[in-house]
Amino acid sequence: MENSIIKNIEHEILSDNWYTLNKYTFEYQKFDGSWEIQKRESYDCGDGAAVLLYNTQKRTVVLTRQFRMPTYVNGNTNGMMVEVCAGLLDGLTPEECILKEILEETGYQLTEVTQVLVTYMCPGSVTQKLYLFVGAYEEAMKIEEGGGAEHETENIEVLEIPFEKALHLMATGEIRDAKTVMLLQYAQVNGLFS
Structure with a gap:
């Protein structure tokens, strides 16, 4: 070191x-x-992975909504955050981790995702490296309810929303999670919905 x-x-x-x-x-x-x-x-807090699930035919993305205590104590009135699916590696590769998290949190079973970025989200105080992915989904891939792992005390709402609405929510500050903003901007800049 x-x-x-x-x-x-x-x-x-x-x-x-x-x-x-x-x-x-x-x-x-x-x-x-x-x-x-x-x-x-x-x-x-360990390294993690996150993914933007997108469907080009429907022009939709899958996001999650859950309570985040640190945001609540720092001015987020109800503590709820709209985010992309994410989780800690816990000994898995970034790709293995995010495929597991997609199923647990959203109920979709993907077999392939594409890594697009690797970031340090808060390099002045947090060691975490975050691997960011995009993954195309279809309705047939929804095999479970989602909502998160019960043993991890997760209570996750799954949101499927139009991509343009997600961009609007980002522009108005309703989506403020950094990894989500980066992945939505990645999708916009790289024409995932062109």
Whole structure:
């Protein structure tokens, strides 16, 4: 983990309750060549994957709606968020993870998705790397109800909405989840519905 611009890294675990909160003290070499001591905390919640499900014939996308406590305590009045399907890797490859999550959350069984981006969503404080996918779906692929895994205390509403409406919800701020915004913009820029 040490490289030419940081040295003498000290690591302390501050919390290991839900995920892991780490504290790092280290020496950092500034652009002028001098060294300074810095202290940073980073939250490790594991890497994840997310997918925008789209149907070009119907011109629709499948999104989810669920309660997100961190948004509630930071001004999201009811805590509900409209998002693309997503989940933590938990030892799976990104593709294996997202195919599993699609079935659990939406009830659709896809066999193929395409990775389009890899992002660090909040690089100043969260270690998570997020793999972003798109996947074409058809009605025949709906084999379960969806709604999330009960053992994960998920209570997910599945939304199938017109792509243009999703873009409108993004423009008006009703869709504010970063991974969802990026994937909707990816679909728009790359002409998935052209």
